[in-house]
Amino acid sequence: MDKKLVIIDGNSIINRAFYALPEMNNKEGLKTNAIYGFTTMLFKIIDTYKPTHISVAFDRKAPTFRHIEFEDYKAGRKKMPDELKVQFEPLKELLDRFQINRLELDGYEADDIIGTVSKLGEENGYKVYIVTGDKDAIQLASDKTTTLITKKGIGEVEEYDFDEVIKRYEMTPTQFIDLKGLMGDKSDNIPGIPGVGEKTGIKLIKEYSSVEGIIENIENLKGSIKKKVEENKELAIKSKMLATIVRDVPIDINLDDLKYGDFDPNRVVEYFRYLGFTSLIPRVIEIDDKEKLNFDNENYNIKKLEDIECFVKEASNKKEVLIKTVRKEGNILEKNILYIFVSTDGSNIYYIEEDNISDLKEILLSKEIKKFGYNLKDDYIALKSYDIKLENMYFDIAIAEYLIDSMSSTSYECSAIAMKYLTKKVKSTEELLGKGVKAKKYQDLEFEELSTHISQILSTVYNVNSIMESNLKEMDIDGLFYHIEMPLVEVLGDMEHEGIKVDKEKLNELGTEFKEIIKRLEKEIYDIAGEEFNINSPKQLGVILFEKLGLPVVKKTKTGYSTNADVLEKLKNQSPIIDKITEYRQIVKLNSTYVEGLLNIINPISNRIHSSFNQTITTTGRISSTEPNLQNIPVKLEIGRNIRKVFIADENCKLVDADYSQVELRVLAQMSQDENMIDAFKHNEDIHTKTASQVFDVDAKDVTSELRSAAKAINFGIVYGKSDFGLADDLNIPVKQAKEYIEGYFEKYDKIKNYMDQTIEKATEDGYVTTIFNRRRYIPEIKSSNFMERNRGKRFAMNAPIQGSAADIIKIAMVNVYKKLEEKNLKSKLILQVHDELIVEAIKEELDIVKSIVKDEMENAVLMDVHLDVDLNIGDSWYETK
Template sequence: MQNQTPLILVDGSSYLFRAYHTLNNEKLGRYMATSDGKPSGAIYGVVNMLKSLFKQYAPAQIGVIFDAKGKTFRNDLYPEYKANRPPMPDDLRCQIEPLHQIIRAMGLPLIAVEGVEADDVIGTLAAIATEQGRDTIISTGDKDMAQLVNQHVSLINTMKNEFLDVDGVTKKFGIPPSLIIDYLALMGDSVDNIPGIAGVGQKTALALLNGIGSINDIYQNLEKVSSLDFRGAKTIADKKLVPHEDSARLSYQLATIKLDVELDFALEDLHLNEPDLTQLENLFSEFEFKTWLKEVQTGKPVLAGDASAKQHQQAESVNGAQNNQSQGEAEDSQQESCINHEHYETILTEAQLSEWIARLQACEYFAIDTETTSLNIIAADLVGISFATEKGIAAYLPLAHAYTGAPVQLDKTIALNRLKPVLENPKIGKVGQNIKYDQSILAKAGVDLQGIQFDTMLESYILNSVANRHDMDTLAQKYLNHECIHFEDIAGKGKKQITFDQIPLDIASQYAAEDADVTLQLHQTIWPALEKQEALCNVFKEIEMPLVNVLSKMEQRGVLIDSDWLKQKSQEFAVRILELENKAYELAGQPFNLGSPKQLQEILFDKLGLPVLKKTPKKQPSTAEEVLVQLALDYPLPKVIMEYRGLTKLKSTYSDKLPQMIQPRSGRVHTSYHQAVAATGRLSSSDPNLQNIPVKTEEGRSIRQAFIAPKGYKIVAADYSQIELRIMAHLSQDENLLHAFSENLDVHSATAAEVFGVSIAQVTDEQRRHAKAVNFGLIYGMSRFGLAKQLQITNDEAAHYIDTYFARYPGVSDYMEATKQKAKEKGYVETLFGRRLYLPQINASNGMLRQAAERTAINAPMQGSAADIIKLAMIETQNWLDSEKPDCFMVMQVHDELVFEVAQDHLESYREKIIQIMSDAVKLSVPLVVDAGIGDNWEQAH
């Protein structure tokens, strides 16, 4: 028996939930769905893990076990068992049946037994195998399974690269497998709603079990408990153990995995069957698993085991788990990879360079990638350039590798001068992955990269902006089934990481050439799909690609910062923060850590008895910002805490940090703009994040004073006025809204006049404020509850405002309903220019998920259209700057605002030109209004 491969038992239910929460987590920006909106992440994750597990162990016998529908015997023992668990999300429930179909079609035995849980079936099969002397490996993430471990049964958690035999369980939990049930029974389990003994936590449970033994031993030797060495030992028997013995005994029953489930099959029946290739082809096609579909269609094995795995013994499994699992849960990149390093070349001679220049000149387009010493474009030095002209044909031109023993390389200036005619030729297309970076790096080296046609990051983003990340590693895995060489693998990590110029050339060349090759192949894979979608293709060609040049120039220019002013502001903030700390201590009646949610929770709710407005997932009173905002309306301490939080964030994020971000080479701060992050098409920025500078407080607005004009220039800040409301008027064609904007009325006063039934001249400040909240709230899908909360009015009053609004603006109501209906039919909404935002939850049966998607459906066309409009304005502005070369520079974009440095000699004429370009960026049914201010700093100009 010892020569057999182990029996593999897969906890399918554990796999299912781990896959769902890993690949279908919108909060973390991860969501897998088909092009028509069907969720697919859980299916993909489970099948991937099964493939990985099979490759590692190549088992002769395997079973995949799932929980069956309905209640189990534990619900009869304790009706509240698992009662705390929320209902299964709709977007997970709909994936279960197709997942089961795929597993069966793969030829894997799938088991679900009514009346018991998957754990019980696994436990029974493991017990049978143990009786036969068979080794069993249980693949699970469930800690309860540790009770099954013995000399023949081990656990593997593929997510954590964790292998547990008897010694492993003892080391991890502090007790042997034989006491795991007792451990669970004493502590209870909030997830499964096993009661346990109230007040007994991990430390107490371990002290009791290690000091005395099992639960039976403990209750037979209660007199020994008081002599144990842990806090509360003297009273725990009388106060906790004795009063809750019934609960402990019940918990023991609930936590015990059955080992005698009646099965209608034998262990020998758990063998692989022939895969149903037709069904797999249909299912992989339906859920758009392109790599797996291609494998099936080309006759590759559905489950490919590592031949050496058949020789593995259980004692070797730890190393096997650690070595093989380093690829994570991704698809096996070796089966389908299109990358072949054999045809990569390192250019070290003039002859090689001449040959490659001729090859590049003959191309319609080629892929290009630069290697540098830093990700910051100003601090970075060019180390080398790689090219790819055909699939698998790539080269790296090293220019500045400087480690000891590095081979002689071509002179950088001479090589770049020879490449310039190709790189600056607009008729030869260039393809890159985040090519904006390469354009900026080459510009620093004196090369004006022309002919930029494609960016694979943007191709992926435009095709589906709500898909997973659009970085090269992710795209290579998704589209090419290839795992790229990781920079950390060749350069190291953390403080020991070396720069690219210090990496040995043979290694660096493979890495760099691969980047270009992968980029080319990604374009050849993604572009045909994007090209079929005319509207999306136009967004890519007319908006996103031209914007690359604009953003590159803005990033290179940077913005001037008054570091002395910021240092002074930091000192002022520090004084005020100290005052707020002391004020908080006074209100709380004691010192405490204002940055600690736990301590704040104790002060606010335990000591001061403030009302609990919201709870955390762990059922603790929440101290989140929205809670403090509400409490601050009635109580002084939360108000102080809010001001303290705001100032500490301003100080740490801006007044302290911005001076440190000034680049010595330029004396300026250079933010990085990101096109492929926000699903709606909005730009984001980092280092620093300009989009998040607070504007609602005086202190927040003051930070903008640090952004200053250089000598002889002024700052001009041009901002679209109420652009999203104007887009709503255009989209809805509501007569009253169109009239208000066309007549240049104050739209908030006009709305107030309509809602409150008065003339515009009679509208009060409060009425206008309420109308403004309605105007902006409705385009963000705000409910009457949200409006009531914001305006501090009753729900009935808020409902009256909304009803009256829609009665006065029926076109808006009609547009909203029509948009939701179209979204339900198509699975996506579009901007004015055809940019799509997919809404996988728009038809969810879960009301909260569906309503959130409906709110997004209403707002996304407006927010996305506004993003597109300002991008078009930026492109036209840059065209003006490039053609006429005025003494004017576009230096920042923040939401609906563009910021310029304008020479004082031409200030008014250039300001008018900027307004004209932005106003004419697109023709709507209502005018686009641009406000443009002037000042010595950004705040003055705003």
């Protein structure tokens, strides 16, 4: 086999990669973008050139002979950013794990090592490739050596061998050195001959072939060029010397040591995991043994479930079953299951078709048999349409992964889980079904493909759950998982299935009303503007406001003028158009998002709205709601609040709305153990008034509403880690004064200050913060060398435990309310959660007991020094429950 040697300029490529790629972090906050870029580049080179030998050369910190010869060499270079500096050692570690040779030598640059190794390679019959971002290396090109220069970041390379250099530059590779001797190099601070640039340089070299040749023929030169050369010939010779890559560095190299390919992929994969490069894992396995990646079809077999009795017996004995339902696209209330796949061992996979679902009832309904799965809430809801309640949902790998590694914002797709834990390739939903408008549906797939995919999911569930369980225990979040998150699956499933009743006519009426207002405002705005335009387009609106009407530009966005509510607020006295636009925006929002949006999504079967509640989205532990989002229904402004009139209780029912009072501040008081704040809550004082009286040093009875709302802003600001600047902006006061307020606050609530400091310290040390139930949020930003990033990290650190603990608490309350309602055989249902608020649709006869259950379970969800306080409101519509 032909011997091929690739020599990489480590410094050059890592630099290119660093500037070409956006920021990346691993879980611990280590910057990884340059390492990632380098690695992908390395793979690309390996794929394209198939080298038998590889070496990576690095610069050393020590000054080189060039610095000694010429003190200004590379002077004025920008210092390497810390974000890049920290990536060198991990990269070297990675190369070592690849068993890729590394070379570096005091007193020489990577270039010189490359020159030396390439020469050695040529002499020993290798085809040599040099990989760098530095065009200087073109001087090393020859018929045996190809120089690959990165272009367009690091995505592509340009190939230069001897012929190519001649063709493109009409000079030999070595003449490149002479050219640089003449024209110098700004980036290395090589002077060259002042006044000689590329054009003159090339002309001279074409004629006299080298710097020395030019100097010898100095008499034949003319005019200013002659003068320049005469005056600077030493400089030219010195510059040429600086530009010449040394090819006989005193380094002991045995080319056999550069052999590539003999490495342990497991060690590389392990390090990829540490770096967070899960997507690169298949590349390594591919090099080693591609087969390993695929689920071996012989490892499982798929059969139609015939001997039900036998399977039921086995599941009952094991008390465990893996389950995954596959359903058609369609109304969530309809029966639309295509198949249910089940297994007890992860390898014998059985499926059952819709008609025979009831055969599985004994297993599904069993509270003894633990259900293991992936996105179990989907299975639960699918089965609900058949009036089958999936009992004992015990382990959902998506939820487990959400708790274990909430960093991987890349959702908790089974494909990612399989790759991370098992190094197995499972198709992602996108790979299976495609994306966009052309996406297939489950019912479109061949059974073969579908069943293979589902089997792989079940196999993954089977093989990862024990690893995950030990991770959960290690992190001390097994309690959170088994007692809060898993029981919540059923609660959310029920909420989704129940939905909330909507008064469609009322919604239409509101729509008509809004549309009339919009029409009127539109006309008035056009009148003032003097022309018609699209008010909804920030771009067009910007032109009208700031160019046509000449209003002052307050703020700019990436793309143009900012026209957001803050900006309009500042402009409102300057033109009557502003208030109209503000109002127009409001009504348009109400109409399109809430009226039209909700109308589109009312379920025709139930005439109710069935929002999805997602348990694995937020970084803090909150639940999120989609299609529609019922957690942002207007309430603050009266006009928007009207939307709540359409959310109504079913006949014979009332809505019971229970919300925690100041739950986040209570959590803060609890976590910080600040006596002052705990005391305020213990005595049921108005916390904002108390804060006002303390910070502004007035008697509680003298706290004006202005002072109270200032204190309220401070209280909330503290929870988010707000700065004096932000507070000043909010309260319209000087920054200095805001600063005094915050300082005053921390003086009065000194334990809170303590707590914040400690939390930040812990986050910096551990890389994460935790809630009272040990829910973890990783904060890589806190180690950033970028001031702004780091400060953001600090704010996350301060906020996440508070928001997250509040989320933990209401989740517990939900589970307990649900259990109580079930226990007492009540028909009233929990139907909504809005972060600190629960809504139960209560049967009128059950109203009193429901009220007491909700209040009780919410207030006693967690025992704290600071008691939790719940406000209850009853109404026929959500609007009335205020």
